[in-house]
Amino acid sequence: MFRLQGSKVLAVDVTGDAVKAKNGSMVAYDGQMAFKKLSGGGEGVRGMVTRRLTGEQMTVMEVRGHGTCWFADRASEINLVGLQGDKLYVESSNLLATDAGLRTGTTFTGLRGASQGNGLFTTTVEGHGQAAITSDGPAVVLRVSAQYPLTVDPGAYIAHQGTVRQSLQSGVTFRTLLGEGGGEAFQMRFEGDGLVYVQPSERNTIAGDV
Numbered sequence: 001m002f003r004l005q006g007s008k009v010l011a012v013d014v015t016g017d018a019v020k021a022k023n024g025s026m027v028a029y030d031g032q033m034a035f036k037k038l039s040g041g042g043e044g045v046r047g048m049v050t051r052r053l054t055g056e057q058m059t060v061m062e063v064r065g066h067g068t069c070w071f072a073d074r075a076s077e078i079n080l081v082g083l084q085g086d087k088l089y090v091e092s093s094n095l096l097a098t099d100a101g102l103r104t105g106t107t108f109t110g111l112r113g114a115s116q117g118n119g120l121f122t123t124t125v126e127g128h129g130q131a132a133i134t135s136d137g138p139a140v141v142l143r144v145s146a147q148y149p150l151t152v153d154p155g156a157y158i159a160h161q162g163t164v165r166q167s168l169q170s171g172v173t174f175r176t177l178l179g180e181g182g183g184e185a186f187q188m189r190f191e192g193d194g195l196v197y198v199q200p201s202e203r204n205t206i207a208g209d210v
Contacts, residue, residue: 002080002099002130010071010078010097010132014063020104021071021097023059031067038062060104071097076134079141079197081161087126090159090197094133101129133159135199142196149191155202162194 005011009027012019023037038060063069072078073096081088083102098104105124125131133139135158144150144164151169160166167189190196 017100019063020060023061025071027070027072029069033065036062079139081131088161092123094158096132098131099129102127136201139197139199144190152188156198158197160196164190164192164194
């Protein structure tokens with residue numbers, strides 16, 4: 001069971017099942033725990049091939065035991081995400097932990113990922129259970145619907161879930177090339193039905209340099 005202890009520490013009650021967490025994110029535990037290093041990108045042979053093809057090299061650890069384990073990542077804010085058979089798309093650097101009922105993998109993001117400076121692939125989490133994702137500052141969860149599509153700065157994007165289509169739109173104009181742009185040359189547009197997680201901080205991105 002995942003629960004927040006404050007906004008920057010995740011407490012997980014472990015009862016013999018396996019919890020996956022970012023490698024090195026354990027800050028305390030009680031009871032009996034065993035830690036085993038894994039790799040991101042998915043499980044098994046397919047996961048190994050995927051990691052080599054995509055470069056998604058997130059390192060995670062599997063935690064088993066009985067007791068409570070506490071996780072944190074450089075004092076980042078932590079957000080709990082509940083999945084009921086749907087899929088979460090999240091940058092690997094923002095994924096802190098998943099419970100035993102969830103599967104991880106990778107998916108191609110194309111230019112959207114490149115604009116964020118995070119490469120061409122991103123991490124997916126799917127199944128039934130809880131995941132914990134981090135953000136630089138308290139994240140906001142914004143709903144996307146057919147009536148209300150959403151546009152997000154690539155540097156502030158963390159994750160999304162639901163039946164959402166995403167595309168990259170450009171605001172590059174002749175004035176941008178002259179250095180007179182508004183600093184928002186690229187944006188991510190979400191349409192459909194779902195949720196988008198946005199942090200109140202912007203990573204350095206290719207878009208931010210245009």
